[in-house]
Amino acid sequence: MEAEISIQENPEDWSSYGTLGITLARLGRNDEAIAAAKKELELMPLSRDAILGAQALSDLQQIYTVCGEQEVAIDILEHLLSIPGFTNVNELRISPFYDPLREKPRFQKLLETAG
DSSP states (O other): HHHHHHHHHHHOOHHHHHHHHHHHHTTTTTHHHHHHHHHHHHSSSSTOHHHHHHHHHHHHHHHHHHOOOOOHHHHHHHHHSSSSSSOOHHHHHHHHGGGGTTTOOHHHHHHHOOO
C-alpha cells in the first residue's frame, strides 16, 4: 500500500498512519487499523496542534466506525463536536459515512443536542 511506503520513508508522517488505518479498516483488518490510527494520534495529538490533532482524532473515529466500534466512535464524535475543527453536525446528518451510526440512540441524541 502506498501509505505503508510513505511511512517507511518517513515514519514521522502522521497523516500516512491515518490513511493506512482507514484502508486497513475497509479491508477488515480492524486491530491493525486501530493501531495505525492510535499511532497517528500519538504523532499529532491535540496538545501539539488543535486543528491537525482534531483531524487525527477524526481519523480514529472514522476507523472505529468502519470497524463496528460504534459506541467508541460516538464517544469521539462527542469530543470532536466540543472542540474547534472540521467535524460538524451538518456533516454528521448528511454524510453516508455515518449511516452505520444513524439508528443508535446516542447518535440521534448527539445530532439533536449539538445542532
